[in-house]
Amino acid sequence: MRNPQLNKHGELQHLLTLDGLPREVIVSILDHAAPFTEVAEREVKKLPLLRGKSIFNLFFENSTRTRTTFEIAAKRLSADVVNLNVSTSSTAKGESLLDTVDNLCAMQADMFVVRHAASGAPVLIAQHLQATGRDHIHVINAGDGRHAHPTQGLLDMYTIRHYKRDFTRLTVAIVGDVLHSRVARSQIAALTTLGVPELRIIGPRTLLPVGIEKLGARIFHDMREGLRGADVVMMLRLQNERMSGALLPTPQEYFKVWGLTAEKLALAKPDAIVMHPGPLNRGVEIDSAVADGAQAVILPQVTFGIAVRMAVMSMLAGQ
Amino acid sequence: MQFPDAETLCQQLAEQIRPNLQPNTVLIGIRTGGEWLARRLHALLGLEGAPGAIDISFYRDDYGARGLRGPSLRADIPFSIEDAAVILVDDVLYTGRTTRAALNEIFDFGRPASVELAVLVDRGGRELPIAARYCAHTLPEPLPAAQNLQLERTNAGVLTLRLIDA
Numbered sequence: 001m002r003n004p005q006l007n008k009h010g011e012l013q014h015l016l017t018l019d020g021l022p023r024e025v026i027v028s029i030l031d032h033a034a035p036f037t038e039v040a041e042r043e044v045k046k047l048p049l050l051r052g053k054s055i056f057n058l059f060f061e062n063s064t065r066t067r068t069t070f071e072i073a074a075k076r077l078s079a080d081v082v083n084l085n086v087s088t089s090s091t092a093k094g095e096s097l098l099d100t101v102d103n104l105c106a107m108q109a110d111m112f113v114v115r116h117a118a119s120g121a122p123v124l125i126a127q128h129l130q131a132t133g134r135d136h137i138h139v140i141n142a143g144d145g146r147h148a149h150p151t152q153g154l155l156d157m158y159t160i161r162h163y164k165r166d167f168t169r170l171t172v173a174i175v176g177d178v179l180h181s182r183v184a185r186s187q188i189a190a191l192t193t194l195g196v197p198e199l200r201i202i203g204p205r206t207l208l209p210v211g212i213e214k215l216g217a218r219i220f221h222d223m224r225e226g227l228r229g230a231d232v233v234m235m236l237r238l239q240n241e242r243m244s245g246a247l248l249p250t251p252q253e254y255f256k257v258w259g260l261t262a263e264k265l266a267l268a269k270p271d272a273i274v275m276h277p278g279p280l281n282r283g284v285e286i287d288s289a290v291a292d293g294a295q296a297v298i299l300p301q302v303t304f305g306i307a308v309r310m311a312v313m314s315m316l317a318g319q
Numbered sequence: 320m321q322f323p324d325a326e327t328l329c330q331q332l333a334e335q336i337r338p339n340l341q342p343n344t345v346l347i348g349i350r351t352g353g354e355w356l357a358r359r360l361h362a363l364l365g366l367e368g369a370p371g372a373i374d375i376s377f378y379r380d381d382y383g384a385r386g387l388r389g390p391s392l393r394a395d396i397p398f399s400i401e402d403a404a405v406i407l408v409d410d411v412l413y414t415g416r417t418t419r420a421a422l423n424e425i426f427d428f429g430r431p432a433s434v435e436l437a438v439l440v441d442r443g444g445r446e447l448p449i450a451a452r453y454c455a456h457t458l459p460e461p462l463p464a465a466q467n468l469q470l471e472r473t474n475a476g477v478l479t480l481r482l483i484d485a
Binding site: 046049317 | 382
């Protein structure tokens with residue numbers, strides 16, 4: 001079966017997940033993103049590529065940063081951007097997801113950027129568009145449930161490549177709440193595809209999904225041991241809003257055991273970089289001294305995220 | 320068809336430009352051939368600093384039909400465009416569409432005092448109202464569309480013109 005993200009020429013048709021995306025496609029997106037970083041330094045921060053295209057940001061779940069960076073990326077490409085905060089509009093009145101999509105297609109949408117609490121919602125939209133012969137409309141997954149957040153994974157890869165160049169020599173540690181994290185799933189898929197030889201996952205048993213070791217990572221339940229010699233430390237946000245049941249004692253207790261402090265970071269390589277997808281929970285998963293420290297590349301991640309999203313959008317719209 | 324030697328044309332182009340140099344003259348080459356040529360002209364004319372280079376992929380008028388053609392290179396303009404006398408450098412002038420795209424890109428960096436066009440060869444076949452002020456060689460007859468004339472650079476850095484079937 002054909003990868004639903006690729007068209008018959010093997011080019012990107014939708015961006016739904018990094019899982020199963022061929023290495024050359026991932027590398028091509030990173031390569032395409034590089035020149036877009038320069039646009040921010042211009043007098044006119046705009047390129048005419050997506051002039052006349054309409055991009056709908058369909059956010060069924062709240063997000064400020066991701067929606068804003070998608071919006072900036074689309075606007076820097078000269079697209080018309082419409083933001084729909086669907087959680088407060090038609091869905092609340094009972095309209096189905098696909099009815100909403102059909103209505104927006106009738107308004108000549110060219111691309112949907114979809115964030116949804118349910119895993120698989122963007123795939124459902126992509127399949128619906130394909131089944132109804134609307135191959136000229138593209139879907140970008142901006143985070144679905146616990147499934148995937150591919151543009152976050154790609155901007156993380158861009159950041160790692162920017163600072164560390166060669167993936168095939170790195171030790172990368174992902175730390176924290178993997179269970180609820182679609183970001184972690186996208187990171188693991190991309191890091192594995194790009195050939196990272198030592199991928200470590202660090203976290204409490206209650207926050208690691210069952211069977212995670214099958215993804216090709218080494219599991220650590222001792223943070224200090226897991227950080228030793230790491231080139232890249234990728235912190236995850238503790239997802240308070242997704243917690244139910246007694247997975248954790250208290251945030252203070254979590255910080256004591258799983259929070260990244262300068263003392264723990266000292267166990268990684270001296271030139272290790274610290275990443276975080278945001279928003280930060282200071283004093284929960286990361287200490288302020290580390291978040292604001294010299295090894296943190298958290299704000300460059302945000303900036304690179306715009307270029308990566310510009311690359312994805314212009315690659316999709318040009319197919 | 321026999322083409323004049325690209326190195327000789329390059330010298331001739333520099334001599335055409337030389338009498339018109341101004342204190343605020345800057346060169347910007349269009350990648351890839353135009354960038355090589357701009358570097359060469361920059362040295363021949365004894366200009367200070369470094370020439371600029373742009374990749375017009377993001378400004379092409381056929382993106383809608385053909386999409387991006389592989390990753391492009393970031394624009395590199397190491398000086399202010401504002402009030403500069405820009406000489407835009409390209410290897411071969413054909414339809415004029417590349418020049419149109421380059422003009423749009425340059426204006427996104429600021430407002431130049433003027434923009435002039437310098438090319439090694441004018442192959443005819445214009446589709447837009449664009450002309451080069453400096454041109455080292457104009458082909459007596461326009462080339463057929465099926466043929467592609469391009470500048471190449473050997474490992475030793477020698478520039479040559481080559482005709483290939485598109």
